[in-house]
Amino acid sequence: MNKSPDSLPPELRSMLSARPSRRGLLRAGGLIAAAGTLAACGTKGSSSSGGAPACTPPADNSAAEKTLNFSNWPGYLDEAADNAEVHPTMAEFTAKSGIKVSYVADVNDNNEFWGKVSAQLSNCQSISRDLMVLSDSTAVRVVRQGYTQKLDVSKMPNFVKNLHPMLRGAGIDPQNDRMAPWQSGLVGIGVNTNVTKEVHTIDELLTRPDLKGKVVCLTEMPDTMGLMLHSIGKSAAKFTDDDYDNALAKLQKAVQSGHVRKFTGNDYVQDLAKGDIAACMAWSGDVIQLNAQDPKVKFISPDEGAVLYSDEALIPVTSPHAANAMALLDWYYDPAIAARLSAFVNYVCPVAGAQEEMAKFNPELAQNELIFPSPQTQKSLQIFMSLTEAKEKDYQSKFQALTGA
Structure with a gap:
């Protein structure tokens, strides 16, 4: 923790x-x-x-x-x-x-x-x-x-x-x-423990019954899909087209069931602080600022591994x-x-x-x-794979079709 x-x-x-x-x-x-x-x-x-x-x-x-x-x-x-x-x-x-x-x-x-x-x-x-x-x-x-x-x-x-x-x-x-x-920075899970218990995996985030309709994901494709790839046992740093499609299908299921409320940019910050959403995919820099105001708003590196960005x-x-x-x-x-x-x-x-x-x-x-992530945490961190222009266009198009962007 x-x-x-x-x-x-x-x-x-x-x-x-x-x-x-x-x-x-x-x-x-x-x-x-x-x-x-x-x-x-x-x-x-x-x-x-x-x-x-x-x-x-x-x-x-x-x-x-x-x-x-x-x-x-x-x-x-x-x-x-x-x-x-x-x-x-x-x-x-x-x-x-x-x-x-x-x-x-x-x-x-x-x-x-x-x-x-x-x-x-x-x-x-x-x-x-x-x-x-x-x-x-x-x-x-x-x-x-x-x-x-x-x-x-x-x-x-x-x-x-x-x-x-x-x-x-x-x-x-x-x-x-x-x-x-x-x-x-890290892409992981933000949780307001004033309104729910801690969330430690992406599977939990997308399936736990008490979170239904109270979860948001990020509009940044590499960040959201990096976590989704980890959640199916693949690496954000090296994956295939099939891996990407399978991870997207898992996310689509959570969206279609109403479990995921929406996709946001920084909009999630105030909603998480107020408890309007219980948990979300989040950026570490955002949540450390919220935590300084309310220690019950926490950033958690998911068990499947966080995504590292620079x-x-x-x-x-x-x-x-x-x-x-x-x-x-x-x-x-x-x-x-x-x-x-x-x-x-x-x-x-x-x-x-x-x-x-x-x-x-x-x-x-x-x-x-x-x-300063611990050595143990560092082992689970992955940087999203560098894409060719064609791959990036393809992946963004699929992702945006799901998010409605």
Whole structure:
């Protein structure tokens, strides 16, 4: 059972309840293109595997231009207690490296953000950003289409040494040289034990009589179907078309029987808090915030295994400051820095060694499984399999036919 964060200091619980949920801001749907042009930066090359034009990165001006433009999600960087615009760990990076970071939390939705930058990138034009953080399923498509720069891991010793083993060699980035996980999270079960007893398996969630009509599932296909695949004894990280169809059929049965009320994005959060729904598929970051307000609202990693997701830091192909970007990413893969960041954001930390560092200043929080899953929990975690464009279209179409999207 996960350790409750209700013993955290009041000021930290207050920050948790006030911060927006990062994962809860996601929306379903495909990538969209947006019009607009900026000054050209880079040249077109040969077509990538995704059919989009690949670009040749511009000359790296990092040595002469100690600057960096960074787009991220809200609530994903530590803030000073008296000034939300001051980020202590980033200020220390600037003091040490001399690199001034222009940081903007303007990624409120994968598709919305991609709509702002895709047209420029497709034409090899600057998007005025040197780092951007996108969710793993979106990041895979962006990398596939040739819109990012490869990481020079020889310049990232902390990243090479400290990337958590559970994130190494995944199908979405087998060589770990295309994207750097900024934060990770778990997809599992959220339960309001004010209105029902704990739920420990997906089978329970979808069949227990007292839960009928009081359950919701997620509109994010990889998250819901990852849990469904685990529930039929298959792995979200490697499955066949038949496996997917069988898992979908199991979900369809629960929908048709009226057991599942609906599919939602972040809508489930308030309903779960109020007890309007008893249990649901949920994102760990959402539930840890609810738990800070009401310890009886709990996140449970299902016995069949949770799904592990990440939001990935990417260097756009048009960035002229790639070395600066890699230096910043490597800074946050120092376990001591990662521990301080994780103490604020409370998502699953992607940095090995950060738990030991956090234990030095907050031993209770360092034992929270929603931040540092135990070795036993890690064995059951799977990252949803990387899909070809054709497979993704097929699977999304089937899923959306069931959810009514």
